[in-house]
Amino acid sequence: MLNKNLNKDQYYMNIAREVARKSKCYRRAMGAVIVRNDQIISTGYVGAIRKGKDCFEHSFCLRTRLGIPHGHRYELCRSVHAEQNAIINAARAGVSLLGGDMYIFGMDPVERKKVDALPCFICKKMIINAGLAMVVSSTKTGGVRKFRVEAWTHDWQIHDIIEDKDTYGKDQKVLSEKEIDQNIAKLHKQDSLNDHENEKKQKKTSDRSFRRETFGQGDRSRVFSG
DSSP states (O other): OOOTTOOHHHHHHHHHHHHHTTOOOSSOEEEEEEEETTEEEEEEESEESTTSOOHHHHTSOHHHHHTOOTTSOGGGOSEEOHHHHHHHHHHHHTOOOTTOEEEEEEEETTTTEEOOOOOOHHHHHHHHHHTOOEEEEEOTTSOEEEEEHHHHHHHHHHSOGGGOSSSTTTTSOOOOHHHHHHHHHHHHHHHHHHHHHHHHHHHHHHHHHHHHHHHHHHHHHHHHHO
16 A cells, blocks of 8 residues: 655665564564665664574574673674674675665564664764764654764764763663673583583484494394304
8 A cells, every 4th residue: 555645764764674574683673774865775684693593593592691681792692783784784785885874673573562773882883983974763652763973973072982872772780790700601501511411312322323233233144144
């Protein structure tokens, strides 16, 4: 059905929403679309590195297992963010982003609710350095928020980065380094136990296979010797 009242922001945000459906993340479905001169030049969604195993293939979210809240400690994440992938994909294609706009759509895939699709600190820095002009983010209420990228740069010239109010995960409780290290140690211990159990199962399987092969060879030798 045609929608004659669909404006450009809605049009590009709808495309970002479709891109988000390809996300490989238990926590967030995020899609990013970069537009320049009213033309889509790149898209990106949340997912593991190229040819890497994503969280769906691992069957669990590493960050949830470690108790890390949204918006923090992204070095402990298997995925590359939608905004980052959109910028990277443009670079791989040799396309300039200078003066372009980025549309970001976000949703909680578990609760099926829209979220405030604000970029994290890492993504904001990449957006600034890529030379984008505007960021349009979807909100949990179904609307959009527009940000001039040069305003982010100006704000960080006056205030420190940690004072940024418009960053994803700003309202989340931050875990201490000690708490995260303890969770990592627990995960390593559980992985070691799982590896040990798998080795035991493989050994039992190998032993059974060896016995079957040995018995079969002995049985055949008796038949041929007669």
